[in-house]
Amino acid sequence: MGASKGKDSSAAFAKNISVLGYAVLGKAAVSLAMSLLTSNIMLIDLASSALFVIALCVLFKIGALSTGMAPAAEDIAEVSLRQELISGLQIIAVFLAGHLLCQCLLGMGWAGFLFNRYSTVLQTGSSFAFVQCGSILCGAFLVLARNRFDNIMNFRYYAVLGCLLLLVVPWISADLAGDTRMLITALPWGFSSSLLTAIVVTDLANMRVRAILALSAFILALNVGAILLSGAGLVFLGDDIVNAIWRTLLILLIALSGLDILWQYQQVEKRLEETSVRPDYGKIDGYKLTNREKEVLAFLLQGRRATWIAQKLYISDNTVRAHVKHIYQKLGVHTREELIDFMSAQ
Numbered sequence: 001m002g003a004s005k006g007k008d009s010s011a012a013f014a015k016n017i018s019v020l021g022y023a024v025l026g027k028a029a030v031s032l033a034m035s036l037l038t039s040n041i042m043l044i045d046l047a048s049s050a051l052f053v054i055a056l057c058v059l060f061k062i063g064a065l066s067t068g069m070a071p072a073a074e075d076i077a078e079v080s081l082r083q084e085l086i087s088g089l090q091i092i093a094v095f096l097a098g099h100l101l102c103q104c105l106l107g108m109g110w111a112g113f114l115f116n117r118y119s120t121v122l123q124t125g126s127s128f129a130f131v132q133c134g135s136i137l138c139g140a141f142l143v144l145a146r147n148r149f150d151n152i153m154n155f156r157y158y159a160v161l162g163c164l165l166l167l168v169v170p171w172i173s174a175d176l177a178g179d180t181r182m183l184i185t186a187l188p189w190g191f192s193s194s195l196l197t198a199i200v201v202t203d204l205a206n207m208r209v210r211a212i213l214a215l216s217a218f219i220l221a222l223n224v225g226a227i228l229l230s231g232a233g234l235v236f237l238g239d240d241i242v243n244a245i246w247r248t249l250l251i252l253l254i255a256l257s258g259l260d261i262l263w264q265y266q267q268v269e270k271r272l273e274e275t276s277v278r279p280d281y282g283k284i285d286g287y288k289l290t291n292r293e294k295e296v297l298a299f300l301l302q303g304r305r306a307t308w309i310a311q312k313l314y315i316s317d318n319t320v321r322a323h324v325k326h327i328y329q330k331l332g333v334h335t336r337e338e339l340i341d342f343m344s345a346q
Contacts, residue, residue, distance in 0.1 A: 013155075014146045016205055019064050020198040021142025027052040028135035028194075031128075041128045042110050056201060060212070065205045084211040085218075092203045094260050095160050096219065097253055099200055101167070102193035103223050104230035104246055108239070111231030118239050127186045134190020141191075142198060156199055157261045163192035164254045284343075287330045296323040300336060301343060 031048040038044065059065045089096075109127075112119030166188035200219070204212050233242040289297065292313075299309045306320045313320070333339045 013202065016065050016202045017142050017198060018146035019059060020201055021139045021146070023052060023055055023059070023139075024135055024142065024194045024198060025139035026055065028132045028139065028190075031132050031135075035128065035132075041113055044128070045106070045110075060205070065201070081210055081214065084208065085214055088204070088207050088211050088215050091206075092200050092215075094253075094257050095156070095196055095199045095203065096222070098160055098164055098257075099193070099196040100222055100226045101164075101246070101250060101253060102189060102196060103226040104249075105189055106193075107227035107230035108234045108242060108246075110227065111234040112239075114231075115235050117234055119234060130183050130186035131190035131193075134187040134192075135194040137187075138191045138194035138198070142195070157257070157264065159195055159199060161254070161257050161261065163195055164250065164257060166192050167250055168254075284331070289327065289330060293323050293327050293330075296320060297327055297339075300324065300327070300339060 027048050030051055031044055034044045034047060035041075056065070108119045111117060169184055169188050204215060207215070230242065230246070233245070237245075295313060296309055299312065304312075306317050306324065310317045310320045328334060328339070331339065331342055333342050
């Protein structure tokens, strides 16, 4: 039952990510088309973002964005809206922080455009085009890779860490200039901003309508605040200072993301240990398994692979495989399935 539920959740997650991939592609296409009509980058981005939000509302309404992960109504009937919002914010915290960090770059770009100040990312038509190219790459990635999202947690956390590391690229290449600098700066930002937005929206889709509406309003307010604050920073502090602050926040967020990933995996490990099959060694004493072989046997019954067991026990992969071979020989089995059947029959 649990495995079936996990498969349903992964399938629903992959479906939503795919739908959002098409939405991201549509937003980028609209932005590029509008850039042929006007050079006002701010107007184009506002209009395309508004259309994107409207498209998301329609997708929610018609059920194109839905999940098989939401708890049953009877399981959450007693949960207050406040509890639901706190729980939702905890789920999307890291991804939302990364998204807002991307919005700060947008605010700096808009301020540079409006007040004729220098901005690292978005100020000219060329940089705007590179941002949209990054969004197109993101949309294509989400659509083409949808069938590979078999582990939701792995994808979400590797995606956010990858996005944050991509945002470091512009400052590694600080000595470049012209279109090359613009490409290396704007392209990662367009990709990262779109991917983080897609993950946040997917997580929102897993909540009840009342929580989605409240959190969406809150996130919209945070977006406006991030844009205004970063734009004001560019105008009053200058590009160098505001980008130094931004880089510091990025480094902190990368560190926090890494710690969050470790914490999540520790929680998974804890749950696995609490629910894993623990063999009754007393029933197999006659098979003369060594203590190390018993440790390996316990992990095999959890479904662990040789590489994971080797890392857990601080031994080599070959040593683990040798232990597995000896276990199979002593118990008279040939496959993991036969091993599980054997232990269940004891």
